[in-house]
Amino acid sequence: MPLLEVEGLVKRFVQRRPLQPTVEVRAVNDVSFTVGEGESFGLVGESGSGKTTAARCILRLTTPTAGEIRFDGEAIGSMSRHRLRALRRAIQPVFQDPYESLNPRLPVGESVAEPLVVHRIGTAANRQTRVEELLHQVGLDPAHLGRRPGELSGGQRQRIALARALALGPRLVVLDEPVSALDASVGAQIVNLLMRFQRDLNLALLFITHDLRLVRHMTARVAVMRAGLIVETAATSAVFAAPRHPYTRTLLAAATGSSAEESEASDAGVMEDEASPLREVAPGHWARV
Numbered sequence: 307m308p309l310l311e312v313e314g315l316v317k318r319f320v321q322r323r324p325l326q327p328t329v330e331v332r333a334v335n336d337v338s339f340t341v342g343e344g345e346s347f348g349l350v351g352e353s354g355s356g357k358t359t360a361a362r363c364i365l366r367l368t369t370p371t372a373g374e375i376r377f378d379g380e381a382i383g384s385m386s387r388h389r390l391r392a393l394r395r396a397i398q399p400v401f402q403d404p405y406e407s408l409n410p411r412l413p414v415g416e417s418v419a420e421p422l423v424v425h426r427i428g429t430a431a432n433r434q435t436r437v438e439e440l441l442h443q444v445g446l447d448p449a450h451l452g453r454r455p456g457e458l459s460g461g462q463r464q465r466i467a468l469a470r471a472l473a474l475g476p477r478l479v480v481l482d483e484p485v486s487a488l489d490a491s492v493g494a495q496i497v498n499l500l501m502r503f504q505r506d507l508n509l510a511l512l513f514i515t516h517d518l519r520l521v522r523h524m525t526a527r528v529a530v531m532r533a534g535l536i537v538e539t540a541a542t543s544a545v546f547a548a549p550r551h552p553y554t555r556t557l558l559a560a561a562t563g564s565s566a567e568e569s570e571a572s573d574a575g576v577m578e579d580e581a582s583p584l585r586e587v588a589p590g591h592w593a594r595v
């Protein structure tokens with residue numbers, strides 16, 4: 307059984323704008339995928355394709371319009387408060403901007419300790435030890451514990467966010483553009499840390515990014531999203547070696563700097579995707595073609 311199962315996920319938003327007709331945005335439109343225990347799964351696609359919305363549904367930061375999300379076989383939409391509490395330990399987020407998870411007024415040591423306090427884990431003394439150990443794991447000196455987020459570099463802040471995410475021993479970390487605000491070399495260090503944790507802690511990663519090089523480097527399987535739909539999903543190596551959907555080819559061409567055969571999400575292309583279900587074009591390789 308996969309660790310995370312997303313089945314028929316739909317999330318619509320009603321956008322009310324002054325002096326303009328109210329429109330319904332189908333941010334996520336029937337998305338299904340799974341992430342295995344200890345697996346690194348990539349979610350890619352252009353801006354506005356619904357990646358963050360899907361992640362927020364999985365993290366239960368928002369309620370889906372339809373569909374089901376199961377963790378360890380259990381539907382998260384119908385969990386008791388007790389089970390949800392356990393879920394909040396098992397799935398941890400890391401966002402692009404660590405300020406979303408770090409309180410700017412708190413010394414970062416307190417931010418890392420906070421999940422332990424909230425979940426009443428350990429005594430004050432052994433929480434301190436655990437926090438130092440977590441800092442060591444993410445390659446930071448305990449001297450940083452007393453600093454506030456604003457006194458750290460972007461890379462150091464993201465390491466702190468990672469330490470906080472790891473504090474409760476999660477089984478899945480949902481990473482939404484975790485390194486895209488960082489310089490390439492700093493981002494590469496964070497990526498290497500993540501891959502080490504994935505391997506050493508058997509951590510599953512749901513990795514959301516625009517950066518196809520990162521996907522290729524980090525993930526075993528990938529789903530390509532456009533306009534709320536998965537247009538292609540397969541083993542990452544298969545998608546890179548033999549992309550089947552025109553949109554995937556365009557993305558890959560743009561990433562490698564070669565000329566694209568066709569571009570942008572035209573309305574016609576999106577309507578075609580809606581009309582064509584995902585087909586298995588090769589074993590384990592699905593595309594809307």
Ligand SMILES: Nc1ncnc2c1ncn2[C@@H]1O[C@H](COP(=O)(O)OP(=O)(O)OP(=O)(O)O)[C@@H](O)[C@H]1O
Pocket residue numbers: 319320321331332333351352353354355356357358359360
């Ligand atoms: N709270 C909201 N209210 C209304 N519309 C929203 C809301 N959140 C997202 N949307 C819309 O849903 C669509 C998907 O947005 P989402 O943020 O999930 O895309 P994304 O793939 O994460 O994009 P990016 O790569 O830019 O982060 C967009 O059209 C967006 O404007």
Ligand SMILES: [Mg+2]
Pocket residue numbers: 357358359482
């Ligand atoms: Mg996003």
